[in-house]
Amino acid sequence: MSFTLAIVGRPNVGKSTLFNRLVGKRLALVDDQPGVTRDLREGAARLADLRFTVIDTAGLEDVTDDSLQGRMRRLTERAVDMADICLFMIDARAGVTPTDLVFADILRKRAANVILAANKGEGAAADAGVIEAYSLGLGEPIRLSAEHGEGLNDLYTHLMPLADGFAERAAEDAPEIDVTLDEDEGDMEATTPQPTNAKPLQVAVVGRPNAGKSTLVNQILGEDRLLTGPEAGITRDAISLRIDWEGPDGVAVPMRIFDTAGMRKKAKVQEKLEKLSVSDGLRAVKFAEVVVVLLDAAIPFEQQDLRLADLAEREGRAVVVAVNKWDIEEDKQGKLKELRESFERLLPQLRGAPLVTVSAKTGRGMDRLQAAIMRAYDVWNRRVTTAHLNRWLAGMMEAHPPPAPQGKRIKLRYMTQAKTRPPGFVVMCSHPDKVPESYSRYLVNGLRVDFDMPGTPIRLYMRGQN
Ligand code: GDP
Numbered sequence: 001m002s003f004t005l006a007i008v009g010r011p012n013v014g015k016s017t018l019f020n021r022l023v024g025k026r027l028a029l030v031d032d033q034p035g036v037t038r039d040l041r042e043g044a045a046r047l048a049d050l051r052f053t054v055i056d057t058a059g060l061e062d063v064t065d066d067s068l069q070g071r072m073r074r075l076t077e078r079a080v081d082m083a084d085i086c087l088f089m090i091d092a093r094a095g096v097t098p099t100d101l102v103f104a105d106i107l108r109k110r111a112a113n114v115i116l117a118a119n120k121g122e123g124a125a126a127d128a129g130v131i132e133a134y135s136l137g138l139g140e141p142i143r144l145s146a147e148h149g150e151g152l153n154d155l156y157t158h159l160m161p162l163a164d165g166f167a168e169r170a171a172e173d174a175p176e177i178d179v180t181l182d183e184d185e186g187d188m189e190a191t192t193p194q195p196t197n198a199k200p201l202q203v204a205v206v207g208r209p210n211a212g213k214s215t216l217v218n219q220i221l222g223e224d225r226l227l228t229g230p231e232a233g234i235t236r237d238a239i240s241l242r243i244d245w246e247g248p249d250g251v252a253v254p255m256r257i258f259d260t261a262g263m264r265k266k267a268k269v270q271e272k273l274e275k276l277s278v279s280d281g282l283r284a285v286k287f288a289e290v291v292v293v294l295l296d297a298a299i300p301f302e303q304q305d306l307r308l309a310d311l312a313e314r315e316g317r318a319v320v321v322a323v324n325k326w327d328i329e330e331d332k333q334g335k336l337k338e339l340r341e342s343f344e345r346l347l348p349q350l351r352g353a354p355l356v357t358v359s360a361k362t363g364r365g366m367d368r369l370q371a372a373i374m375r376a377y378d379v380w381n382r383r384v385t386t387a388h389l390n391r392w393l394a395g396m397m398e399a400h401p402p403p404a405p406q407g408k409r410i411k412l413r414y415m416t417q418a419k420t421r422p423p424g425f426v427v428m429c430s431h432p433d434k435v436p437e438s439y440s441r442y443l444v445n446g447l448r449v450d451f452d453m454p455g456t457p458i459r460l461y462m463r464g465q466n
């Protein structure tokens, strides 16, 4: 999965037909996670040797009333912001319609990479429409028949060079950017570096002793290598294992898993382990991009688990919470509800982070865990355009104006995303020190929901103007 492609366009042009063709049966198993939007369908796509994530704005079919335009616009904007590349689809038989023009406009303004496709392109009835598509000013249209599978070669040819670009970008070890206002940041950026073969995704599995960390890693490895390896039980530094984690679609995702003491040799003394798991977890967390907090379903959210999760958040890592030993859980539904409630209550700082149930022993849920890790990584790297942010900020202030301490209203003037990994935002305002914590929280929660950023810490910095 090297990049994300969003299929956008008005209803009925054939978006879902293409989505289904690209995804086949390999639908991403992320639907049951909190924070995942219901209106956007996401799937693991394959086109020849390309592997990528595809997003479909599927929720639109049901809308027939006046709100269509607004809804369509919002959903499309969202899909565009999530994607590295947009495939804009029109119906070649119908030609270019006024609604198509609305979409074209959104894409021209917002999307970094647009591929234009004139669908239903089989047969002469489509000739005129394909020609007309040039008038959209989005380049040469690909003549496609999603239904008959025609034109996919062309689609591949258009995607290839763009896909290469994302692979290269991900290969550079992206340094942490200082939180400074980047004046040049305009509307162009929509990049989400993804793990590629060049750079394994760095994952730490942390959790209390006996949560099942070693079993989990062994399950991924597919062999009993971990505890018997030459590294067992000696070094106190975090060590790592380079693995290729094969997903449900047979594609191996390169990862480096950072090991903790509990995963190496079992000390005889349990008490020692209890102490170790936090300090050792810290070491692993430092190296990681994504932290998997592994809980034991029988004793979830213990003090140590909370400390480790909080640690990961403070270190700015993407977080996935995995609940292990799900195989022995009897009341799965009731337990899940209880877990979600505890999660909300005990780890509000990780709101929306994915909660995945797994059995490290049987291997159930491993696909979902992998999908959650990939997605958390993706969100962690996400960039929101400045134009979009400021429109959003205006709306947030309108809905709920900042307070006015001593009769002086705090003015929030301007907002920009200063960094990724994790996403960090700077708000230029009149009295940065007077902005109450509750208002910052309001903005952070809003960012999380409106820009669909579950499972990642979000940093917000208030800055004065001078
Ligand atoms: P969406 O609403 O944009 O997701 O469009 P759908 O994928 O649901 O397709 C709308 C209709 O167009 C369906 O009846 C499809 O069977 C049909 N359709 C999709 N692709 C093609 C195509 O390439 N050729 C023709 N003739 N019909 C198509």
Ligand code: GDP
Residues within 6 Å of the ligand: 207, 208, 209, 210, 211, 212, 213, 214, 215, 216, 262, 263, 324, 325, 326, 327, 328, 358, 359, 360, 361, 362
């Ligand atoms: P670690 O200390 O976190 O590395 O935990 P281990 O991987 O050593 O597992 C601790 C115990 O839990 C072992 O007895 C495992 O067999 C057991 N265990 C691990 N995962 C599962 C699971 O998914 N289901 C069940 N029933 N037991 C598990």
